[in-house]
Amino acid sequence: MKIRKAGKEDFNRIMVIYAHARKFMAEHGNPNQWGLTNWPPEELIKNDIENELSYVCVNKSETVVGVFYFDKGIDIEPDYIDIEDGEWIGDNEYGVVHRIAADGSEKGIGAFCINWAFEKCGHLRIDTHGDNIVMQNLLKKLGFTRCGTIYVKEDDYPRIAFEKL
Template sequence: MRSRRYSSISRGVDIDPSYRLIENGAWGNPGEYGVVHRLAGSGNVRGVGEYCLNWAFAQCHHLRVDTHADNLPMQRLLGKLGFTQRGIIYVREDHDPRLAYDKF
């Protein structure tokens, strides 16, 4: 079976409600920002997540990303790429706490 990768990109100017309130910290830059909502891969091809985040940052030089506290691979990737953990947010879908990161 062939390995498949999928990507979905959406651009807009809406403020993401999940990113309005941040606990235990503050965003590094209050200006306009882009958000990476989903980043997933099979793990069969290394570097895909890094490529996607670098591409997104090249398009929008202020990104916000969130991830679960148990998603250590994503946390390592965000640190490697220069994202800073800023605090905790809660997303509308499940109200679970997420670690919030940004880079600008």
């Protein structure tokens, strides 16, 4: 597998992957994270691609099997400024991964994408819904530390914040 920036030509495939992810999450006890609002919206994904912040994971046959948002910098995620029931570990530049999803065709896509992002910055923050046990287990397996609770502007559900240095 390899990671590359998403292009406009990947848009339809990306939206298929997000539809698969919504179904997977609902079937695994997490219907509220993306399902109620049909998240993520098409316009947001188009903006991610245009701003070169959307990445795809492709397999050996060059099929797009995963997608995620990645950016890095100082205080790049406004939703991460206020954290409850804990604190962030580091206060330097960090990377953030959002909207990570896979098509389910191969094992290890999520771990591959997250590890790639971590290698790019050495300090990564990510959050997930309290019902997303699959993602929580993956983050723990990859060495992330649970840091507290954050809230996103998209809905009222709290998110569990994780970090790895």
